[in-house]
Amino acid sequence: xxxxxxxxxxxxxxxxxxxxxxxxxxxxxxxxxxxxxxxxxxxxxxxxxxxxxxxxxxxxxxxxxxxxxxxxxxxxxxxxxxxxxxxxxxxxxxxxxxxxxxxxxxxxxxxxxxx
Amino acid sequence: xxxxxxxxxxxxxxxxxxxxxxxxxxxxxxxxxxxxxxxxxxxxxxxxxxxxxxxxxxxxxxxxxxxxxxxxxxxxxxxxxxxxxxxxxxxxxxxxxxxxxxxxxxxxxxxxxxx
Numbered sequence: 001x002x003x004x005x006x007x008x009x010x011x012x013x014x015x016x017x018x019x020x021x022x023x024x025x026x027x028x029x030x031x032x033x034x035x036x037x038x039x040x041x042x043x044x045x046x047x048x049x050x051x052x053x054x055x056x057x058x059x060x061x062x063x064x065x066x067x068x069x070x071x072x073x074x075x076x077x078x079x080x081x082x083x084x085x086x087x088x089x090x091x092x093x094x095x096x097x098x099x100x101x102x103x104x105x106x107x108x109x110x111x112x113x114x115x
Numbered sequence: 116x117x118x119x120x121x122x123x124x125x126x127x128x129x130x131x132x133x134x135x136x137x138x139x140x141x142x143x144x145x146x147x148x149x150x151x152x153x154x155x156x157x158x159x160x161x162x163x164x165x166x167x168x169x170x171x172x173x174x175x176x177x178x179x180x181x182x183x184x185x186x187x188x189x190x191x192x193x194x195x196x197x198x199x200x201x202x203x204x205x206x207x208x209x210x211x212x213x214x215x216x217x218x219x220x221x222x223x224x225x226x227x228x229x230x
Contacts (some may be wrong), residue, residue, distance in 0.1 A: 004158065034217065034218070036220075042222070042223075043205065043220045043221060043222045043223050044159075044205070044220045045220075046217055046218070046219070049217060093158075093159070095159075095218070103161070104161075104218060105158075106151075106158040106159035106160075107158055108156070108157060108158040109158065
């Protein structure tokens with residue numbers, strides 16, 4: 001089946017630093033990828049839709065300058081949390097939609113802790 | 116706009132007894148509905164999906180769900196719970212917005228299975 005990986009699986013950083021999270025589709029191409037955020041014991045909230053070759057589409061209330069998304073290739077999207085603060089601590093999950101088949105496949109998530 | 120409501124934040128069952136996880140949807144037209152499961156430290160896994168074909172949908176691991184338009188429901192069931200079914204379950208609707216498709220998650224139901 002289709003596999004999506006995320007790296008790193010967890011990261012601890014100091015307040016004010018930037019953190020980059022990678023999302024890769026390992027065995028399929030994905031023009032469209034999605035980034036979600038999940039707070040403890042809460043649901044997944046869509047942050048943005050990442051499109052290869054064009055700008056990401058952000059959901060209402062998500063700061064595009066704080067959460068930079070780069071869809072560099074058909075198998076890689078990155079989310080950079082700039083100048084991270086403790087309130088950015090969360091579980092970040094990516095999802096990829098294959099170009100040639102239906103479905104949405106999710107990565108295992110990245111747990112971010114900002115001290 | 117399409118949305119889903121999961122009526123129970125927690126459901127507790129004994130191993131071997133039936134499972135019922137409730138989900139109601141809101142949509143102005145025939146929706147595409149999904150159930151996903153999230154195990155700790157693992158990516159979200161698709162259990163089953165409804166896309167306007169058969170109203171009774173069979174998924175993996177013995178789960179099934181029935182789309183009932185008259186009740187605007189899409190409840191997830193399993194005849195006999197297994198310890199490995201303990202996880203977080205999300206009811207999800209696919210929404211079209213400004214030309215993009217995206218998944219909108221319910222708040223989740225945590226299934227607890229006791230021996």
